[in-house]
Amino acid sequence: xxxxxxxxxxxxxxxxxxxxxxxxxxxxxxxxxxxxxxxxxxxxxxxxxxxxxxxxxxxxxxxxxxxxxxxxxxxxxxxxxxxxxxxxxxxxxxxxxxxxxxxxxxxxxxxxxxxxxxxxxxxxxxxxxxxxxxxxxxxxxxxxxxxxxxxxxxxxxxxxxxxxxxxxxxxxxxxxxxxxxxxxxxxxxxxxxxxxxxxxxxxxxxxxxxxxxxxxxxxxxxxxxxxxxxxxxxxxxxxxxxxxxxxxxxxxxxxxxxxxxxxxxxxxxxxxxxxxxxxxxxxxxxxxxxxxxxxxxxxxxxxxxxxxxxxxxxxxxxxxxxxxxx
Amino acid sequence: xxxxxxxxxxxxxxxxxxxxxxxxxxxxxxxxxxxxxxxxxxxxxxxxxxxxxxxxxxxxxxxxxxxxxxxxxxxxxxxxxxxxxxxxxxxxxxxxxxxxxxxxxxxxxxxxxxxxxxxxxxxxxxxxxxxxxxxxxxxxxxxxxxxxxxxxxxxxxxxxxxxxxxxxxxxxxxxxxxxxxxxxxxxxxxxxxxxxxxxxxxxxxxxxxxxxxxxxxxxxxxxxxxxxxxxxxxxxxxxxxxxxxxxxxxxxxxxxxxxxxxxxxxxxxxxxxxxxxxxxxxxxxxxxxxxxxxxxxxxxxxxxxxxxxxxxxxxxxxxxxxxxxxxxxxxxxxxxxxxxxxxxxxxxxxxxxxxxxxxxxxxxxxxxxxxxxxxxxxxxxxxxxxxxxxxxxxxxxxxxxxxxxxxxxxxxxxxxxxxxxxxxxxxxxxxxxxxxxxxxxxxxxxxxxxxxxxxxxxxxxxxxxxxxxxxxxxxxxxxxxxxxxxxxxxxxxxxxxxxxxxxxxxxxxxx
Numbered sequence: 043x044x045x046x047x048x049x050x051x052x053x054x055x056x057x058x059x060x061x062x063x064x065x066x067x068x069x070x071x072x073x074x075x076x077x078x079x080x081x082x083x084x085x086x087x088x089x090x091x092x093x094x095x096x097x098x099x100x101x102x103x104x105x106x107x108x109x110x111x112x113x114x115x116x117x118x119x120x121x122x123x124x125x126x127x128x129x130x131x132x133x134x135x136x137x138x139x140x141x142x143x144x145x146x147x148x149x150x151x152x153x154x155x156x157x158x159x160x161x162x163x164x165x166x167x168x169x170x171x172x173x174x175x176x177x178x179x180x181x182x183x184x185x186x187x188x189x190x191x192x193x194x195x196x197x198x199x200x201x202x203x204x205x206x207x208x209x210x211x212x213x214x215x216x217x218x219x220x221x222x223x224x225x226x227x228x229x230x231x232x233x234x235x236x237x238x239x240x241x242x243x244x245x246x247x248x249x250x251x252x253x254x255x256x257x258x259x260x261x262x263x264x265x266x267x268x269x270x271x272x273x274x275x276x277x278x279x280x281x282x283x284x285x286x287x288x289x290x291x292x293x294x295x296x297x298x299x300x301x302x303x304x305x306x307x308x309x310x311x312x313x314x315x316x317x318x319x320x321x322x323x324x325x326x327x328x329x330x331x332x333x334x335x336x337x338x339x340x341x342x343x344x345x346x347x348x349x350x351x352x353x354x355x356x357x358x359x360x361x362x363x364x365x366x367x368x
Numbered sequence: 369x370x371x372x373x374x375x376x377x378x379x380x381x382x383x384x385x386x387x388x389x390x391x392x393x394x395x396x397x398x399x400x401x402x403x404x405x406x407x408x409x410x411x412x413x414x415x416x417x418x419x420x421x422x423x424x425x426x427x428x429x430x431x432x433x434x435x436x437x438x439x440x441x442x443x444x445x446x447x448x449x450x451x452x453x454x455x456x457x458x459x460x461x462x463x464x465x466x467x468x469x470x471x472x473x474x475x476x477x478x479x480x481x482x483x484x485x486x487x488x489x490x491x492x493x494x495x496x497x498x499x500x501x502x503x504x505x506x507x508x509x510x511x512x513x514x515x516x517x518x519x520x521x522x523x524x525x526x527x528x529x530x531x532x533x534x535x536x537x538x539x540x541x542x543x544x545x546x547x548x549x550x551x552x553x554x555x556x557x558x559x560x561x562x563x564x565x566x567x568x569x570x571x572x573x574x575x576x577x578x579x580x581x582x583x584x585x586x587x588x589x590x591x592x593x594x595x596x597x598x599x600x601x602x603x604x605x606x607x608x609x610x611x612x613x614x615x616x617x618x619x620x621x622x623x624x625x626x627x628x629x630x631x632x633x634x635x636x637x638x639x640x641x642x643x644x645x646x647x648x649x650x651x652x653x654x655x656x657x658x659x660x661x662x663x664x665x666x667x668x669x670x671x672x673x674x675x676x677x678x679x680x681x682x683x684x685x686x687x688x689x690x691x692x693x694x695x696x697x698x699x700x701x702x703x704x705x706x707x708x709x710x711x712x713x714x715x716x717x718x719x720x721x722x723x724x725x726x727x728x729x730x731x732x733x734x735x736x737x738x739x740x741x742x743x744x745x746x747x748x749x750x751x752x753x754x755x756x757x758x759x760x761x762x763x764x765x766x767x768x769x770x771x772x773x774x775x776x777x778x779x780x781x782x783x784x785x786x787x788x789x790x791x792x793x794x795x796x797x798x799x800x801x802x803x804x805x806x807x808x809x810x811x812x813x814x815x816x817x818x819x820x821x822x823x824x825x826x827x828x829x830x831x832x833x834x835x836x837x838x839x840x841x842x843x844x845x846x847x848x849x850x851x852x853x854x855x856x857x858x859x860x861x862x863x864x865x866x867x868x869x870x871x872x873x874x875x876x877x878x879x
Contacts, residue, residue, distance in 0.1 A: 060866045066859070
């Protein structure tokens with residue numbers, strides 16, 4: 043009992059945010075319910091992003107009804123690699139990544155050979171709402187398959203590493219690089235076993251990582267160091283993330299981005315309830331940072347001005363950047 | 369944000385204060401018992417009247433019955449008599465029943481039955497009584513003896529109370545010649561009462577004879593004589609033989625005055641035998657019963673005013689918020705993961721039918737079998753609705769099979785399953801299997817165990833009889849619960865499991 047109180051006090055002192063605080067002080071306060079569909083439906087997110095001139099993976103087509111599944115071939119055209127996603131899927135479930143095709147067979151990114159019928163069944167499952175939040179009918183999205191930048195080759199196992207930046211009212215607060223592992227099956231979700239690596243907001247240099255709630259500094263599959271890696275085009279990522287506030291209007295979001303070999307930083311999806319493991323990855327609590335942003339916003343409100351995405355990135359980098367590894 | 373916090377605080381305060389105030393009012397002002405265990409004695413008194421009727425004359429039997437105007441309240445009163453007309457009338461604070469018949473012969477038996485209990489409300493009626501009376505006429509040696517007795521009594525007393533008890537003591541003193549003379553060799557309580565009455569009348573102290581019945585189960589008895597005097601505020605009761613003051617709490621006043629208990633016209637050999645027994649009854653039910661006979665209508669607007677069937681449903685319903693509260697605490701304070709938000713509460717309700725241990729086994733078995741069916745169906749690549757329907761049907765068949773099987777084995781418990789909500793089970797299976805696929809078997813197990821654990825705790829708390837009684841009797845408690853839930857709505861501290869989850873931070877800090 044005494045130990046627990048001590049742990050509590052220590053976590054509080056370090057500004058570690060718990061789920062209750064995240065929900066009460068940030069998600070409920072800054073995220074208006076009626077805006078959720080924008081982030082919950084990847085198709086809407088994509089349309090909004092395109093309208094705002096923000097880079098997203100190219101969309102090949104949408105399948106809305108069972109009848110339209112016939113049009114799959116037409117949508118794919120001559121492409122040999124693509125991704126099928128549920129529009130309202132959660133946590134990366136129901137995503138099918140096709141890396142190659144030959145005649146009637148497809149090869150997924152993990153090397154499994156599947157038939158056309160199996161793809162059609164997968165789409166049918168997506169449409170019935172198997173992967174959607176709350177089991178509603180859903181739409182299937184067929185889009186460009188991201189080829190990760192070579193920089194990640196040494197610290198990633200299969201799949202596509204992505205970058206998650208938590209953005210409060212348009213100000214990036216904390217960033218993390220998520221690396222798939224053998225255990226996560228090529229997926230970049232931490233609760234499925236992916237590694238989260240903290241990223242310095244100012245420089246884009248990686249810090250140490252978290253894997254299954256433990257702090258690590260080497261990738262468990264490749265044994266390469268995950269810290270000290272310079273992410274290319276970091277300011278581009280930061281600006282992209284910061285501009286997502288205007289895109290969706292939600293005040294507290296997690297922006298998931300990828301670095302494509304050819305197309306550079308792309309927005310994958312937005313999350314209205316970003317997880318808390320990013321704190322372990324950065325070895326830093328969120329509360330102090332969010333409080334700093336809230337104080338900054340209060341000051342701006344007093345002065346009666348607002349800042350654009352570029353200025354916000356500067357503010358965040360000034361406040362939270364240049365972390366020295368302990 | 370701040371105004372919202374203030375708003376919330378005010379709301380919570382109002383709700384909690386309201387809840388406490390209503391409950392306190394019910395407990396302290398209305399005197400509703402706090403636990404179900406509080407029972408009151410319920411007395412069942414039978415007075416059996418026997419006499420021999422003479423064939424020629426019409427029969428008229430008059431008997432005193434308790435006036436019931438002070439500490440007791442009657443729940444039921446009946447006069448059992450074939451062919452007799454019955455009427456009850458009040459006179460001088462007494463109640464008298466009159467049985468009458470034009471023609472009767474031979475041995476006659478009449479019954480008077482009274483079910484009574486102590487009066488529920490503490491309110492006291494205003495009591496009136498005489499404080500002065502004229503002296504009884506007394507002549508000759510008696511007069512001298514009486515006056516001789518009076519002198520020391522006056523000397524040894526200060527007020528009505530001490531005067532009466534001193535008088536009783538003197539009359540009961542067997543060595544006192546004056547007392548002996550007045551009693552004239554008759555040592556019966558009735559004679560003593562007469563002498564005491566005479567002496568007190570000389571001092572103008574009013575006195576009444578009171579005939580009481582002792583509320584003792586299964587002992588035959590006859591009315592016991594007590595004396596009472598009015599001191600201006602209250603009646604003072606005295607035992608004519610011992611001078612003992614104060615009527616014991618188990619005495620029931622049957623009638624007052626000098627008349628006999630029973631008078632029979634047109635009959636002879638009248639006897640009255642009393643028999644009584646007592647039973648205990650839940651205080652609140654008793655209050656409900658007495659409610660109809662008294663002016664205490666505080667239960668009128670409580671849940672006890674509902675029909676019994678509905679009451680039983682409500683007894684379950686009022687406990688659901690308690691179950692929900694358990695889930696709230698387990699999820700938001702402890703951080704246990706459960707399937708869905710209120711699924712555990714529904715499972716807890718299902719446990720009512722099956723009992724806890726059996727319910728857990730049943731739940732586990734059906735869910736495990738359902739999961740294996742679900743994983744088989746996965747290969748068939750079915751759409752969601754048809755698949756769910758198949759699983760539901762399978763669950764129904766499974767429950768039927770278990771019922772049949774346990775019935776054949778002689779386990780009646782198995783039959784209770786029939787009401788185990790199948791839809792809940794089906795949804796549990798479906799969700800669990802999706803969780804299994806998405807998050808892996810370990811996580812699914814964790815969630816399943818968490819759900820069962822939460823359901824068990826909720827079930828145990830929801831079925832504590834004292835708690836059920838308390839919430840059902842004092843529904844305002846739910847307002848306090850709502851206050852707590854509202855407060856939880858803005859709780860932003862850590863969950864217990866987060867302390868473990870974020871331990872990595874501290875290990876680093878120590879190193």
